[in-house]
Amino acid sequence: MGRVIKHEGAVAMRVEQGEVQRLRAFARGEATWAEVEGMTFEEAKAIAQVGCDLAAAGRLEEARILFEGLVAGNPRDAGARAALGTVYQKLGRLEEAIAEYSAALARDPVHPVALANRGELYLRKGERQGFTDLANAVEVDPHGETAAGRRAKALVRAITLVAVEKLKEGAQP
Incomplete structure (x- = not known):
């Protein structure tokens, strides 16, 4: 009653x-509020897909609004947090992006998008954690099945080549 x-x-x-x-x-x-409202996984997934489509079309502010709503409704959703981080990164809101990637990784420590993107941002800041994140992204996606895994692998390879060249330069008399 x-x-x-x-x-x-x-x-x-x-x-x-x-x-x-x-x-x-x-x-x-x-x-979560999403649970209070009775939102199903399928509904959240459909909204997230619209957000991804908007971001891919360059409609970043609209994508941001959708992903912020998904995160507000379910802050435990690592995928939504990683997607919001990606949108923030594309908008140049880098500290907020790092915070969202970190929140995603707190829920899912092997999330390839969060690892690769946070790793890239940390490297830009000159932080060693960036290489660790990229190496972990390669480890969780060794065959490059995701775009994030492929990008992480390419970045690790490039960093390794630069390091080898520097070692060679230092070894020459």
Whole structure:
């Protein structure tokens, strides 16, 4: 049986017992807003695909809005966080991108997109963690099945070639 919520000057609203329980679970941090709303994995995936399509079409602000909404609804979704990080990176919001990639990796330590992209950003900042992230991205996608895995492999190869050349230069009399 539902509960009726009334307040002055407003229409009565019925809240079902299941909703009350989901809201309480959300308040305790045991459920995401997406779970309260009843969003399915398939629905979230469809929204994420639209976000990816928008980003691919260069409509980054619209993609950002979708991915920020997905992350707000389910902050535990590593894929949405990595996608939001990618959009932030393309928008030049690099610190926010790193934060989203790090949040994605906290949930999924072997997420190839988060590893490759965060690794690239850390390298740009001159941080050694960048090479570690790229090496881990290659390790989780050794055959380059994802674009992120292929890019990580190419970057590791380029870094290695530069290092070998520097060693050769240092060894010459």
